Amino acid sequence: MKRIRKDLSGYLFILPGLIGFIFFTLGPTIFSLILSFTKWDILSPIKFVGFSNFIKLLGFHKTPSGIAPNDPHFWYYLWNTIFFMLFIPVSMALSLLMALLFNQKLKGIAVFRIIYFLPTVCSGVAMALLWKWLYNPDFGLINYLLSKIHIQGPNWLSSTKWAKPAIAFMGLWTGLGGFNTVLYLAALQGIPKELYEAAEVDGANAFQKFRYITLPSLTPTTFFILIMSIIGGFQGGFMTAYIMTGGGPAGSTTTIDYYIYNNAYQWLNMGYASAIAWFLFLVIFAITLLTWKYGGRRVKYV
Amino acid sequence: MSKTLKQNLWKFLWYLILTSGAITMLIPFFWMVSTSLKDIASVFTYPPQWIPKPVVWRNYIDVCRAFPFFRFYLNSFIVAVSQTIGVLLTSSLAAYAFARLNFPGRDKIFLLYLSTLMVPGAVVMIPTFILMRIIGWVDTYKALIIPGIFSVYGTFMLRQFFLSLPTSLEESAKIDGCSKLGIYRHVIIPLSKPALATLATITFVGSWNNFMWPLIMINSMEKKTLPIGLASFQGLYSTNWPLLMAATVMTMIPSIIIFAFTQRYFIEGIKLTGVKF
Secondary structure, X not given: OHHHHHHHHHHHHXXXXXXXXXXXXXXXXXXXXXXXXEEOOOOOOOEEOOOHHHHHHHOEEEEOOEEEEOOHHHHHHHHHHHHHHOOHHHHHHHHHHHHHHHOOOOOOHHHHHHHHHHHHHOOHHHHHHHHHHHOOOOOOHHHHHHHHOOOOOOOHHHOXXXXXXXXXXXXXXXXXXXXXXXXXXXXXXXXXHHHHHHHHHOOOOHHHHHHXXXXXXXXXXXXXXHHHHHHHHHOOOHHHHHHHOOOOOOOOOOOHHHHHHHHHHHOOOHHHHHHHHHHHHHHHHHHHHHHHHXXXXXXXXO | OOHHHHHHHHHHHHHHHHHHHHHHHHHHHHHHHHHHOOOHHHHOOOOOOOOOOOOOOHHHHHHHHHOOHHHHHHHHHHHHHHHHHHHHHHHHHHHHHHHHOOOOOHHHHHHXXXXXXXXXXXXXXXXXXXXXXXXXXXXXXXXXXXXHOOOHHXXXXXXXXXXXXXXXXXXXXXXXXXXXHHHHHHHHHHHOHHHHHHHHHHHHHHHHHOOHHHHHHOOOHHXXXXXXXXXXXXXXXXXXXXXXXXXHHHHHHHHHHHHHHHHHHHHHHHHHHHHHO
C-alpha cells in the first residue's frame, strides 16, 4: 500500500510538465515526422505521398544541359545559411579578444562591459531596424562615413552581392560583447593563477603564456560555443532577414529557417515544410555528433 | 624600459582599443536617437546632422498615436511574466520528482525528455500551429502563453541543480514529518534561488524577444507583442525614418530597463549554462 502511494506522488509532481511535454514537444515532434510524408494545406484532406517531399527536397533530375536539383531554391537557401555560419570562427575570435580585454585589471572596465553588451540586450527587431537605417544607400550613416574616405558605398541591402555580408557584419557587431564574450570571460577567470606564476618562473613571455596556458584551458568553452553556434546557425537568420530585406534581393538572404516559415505559414505547404524541418534536425544532429566525436578528443581539461 | 613605464604603456593601449570599440558600439545608438528627433526634411540633408535642428519631440507622440505601443508593452509583459511563472512552476515540480522521488518509468521518461533537447524549434512549431488552428486558439493570448509555460531545458537544468544539493536537510525534514510537497516548498525551493533566478531570466528574455511564434499567431493590433508590433509599424511607415527610429527607441527602452535590474542574474545565467555543459 505504501509503495503505491509513493509511486503516485512522483507522477503528480511531473504531471503538469508532462502534459505540456506531450502536447507541445513530444507530440509535435512525432507528428511533424508523419507530416513530412504528406501533402497538406490544413484546409483540404491530408494526403500521404511517401518520400516525394524528400525527393523534391534533396533529389536531382536530368536535364538536356546536365543534372539539376529538383528544388534549386532549397540549395541556394542552404548556401545562404552556411555563408552566415562561415563567420562563426571570426565571431568567436573577436569574442575571445574582447574577453581578454575585459579580463585586464583596469578602472571602469564594468562600464565598458555594459556598453559592449548593449546590442545583445536590445530586442533583435529593434537592432535589425536600426541597421537597416544605417545601411540606407543615400542617407545612411555607413555610406556617409565611407564617402568621407572617398569610397562610394553600395546599395547594401538591395544588392545580391552585398546584402549577405552586410547582415553578417551586423551580426559580428552585435555579438562583439555578447553571450560568448561573457562565457569566455568566465572561463578566463577560472584559470588557476598558479599556472601563470609557474610559467613566469620558467621565463615564459606573454605570447607563450597565452599559447600554452590560456588557449588550452579555454578549449572546453571554445568547444561549447562552437557547438551552440552551429546549432543556432542552422536555425537562424529569419528575424533579421524578415525585417531588413524580406529575404531578398532575389532570395539572397533567405535562410533555411525563412524557407520553412514561407512554406508552412505563407503557402501552407505543411508537408514540405515539415520535411525541410526534419532535414534540418538530422543535419544538426549529425554535425553535433561529429563535432563531439572529433572535437571532444581534442578538448583538454587542464 | 622600466617595468612601470611598460605597464602604463600597455594600459594606455588597452584603453585606446576599448574606447574606440565603445565608440563604434555607441554611434549607431546615438544615430538612432538623433534620427528619432528630426523632422522628415532634415533626415534627407547632406551632410547629415549629428544634432537635430530643430529637435522634434512630436515624433514620439505621433508614434504613440499611430500605434498602441503601451498596449504592446503590456502584452509583452503579460506574456513574458506568465510564461516565466509557468516554466518555473512546471519545471521545478518535475525536476524535483526526477531528482528525488522514485516511481516506475522515471528514468525512461527523463530520457525521453533529454532526447528532444536537440529538436529544432521549426520542427515543433508546425504541428503546434496546426493544433492552435484546430482548437481555435489563433489570435488569442492563450496561444501566445500556454505552449511556452513548459520547458524541457528548464526541467533538465533544475534537475541537475537539485541533484547537487545535499540531502541532509531533506532527511531531517522527513523525520519531522514533512510531506513531499512540504520538502519541495520549504527545503528545495529556498535552496535553489540562484538556479531559479537564472531560469527565470532566460525564460523572460526569451519570451520578450520571441518573434516567429507571435508573428504567425496574432493578427489583432491590440494583442500584438512589442517585436511584432514594431515589425508591423515598419510595414506601414517603411520610409519615414524619424518615426521608425522613434518607434525603435520605444521598443528598446523596456529591454534596457529590464536589463539594468537583472544584469547580475543575466550574466550569471550565461556563465552557468557554459559551466553546466
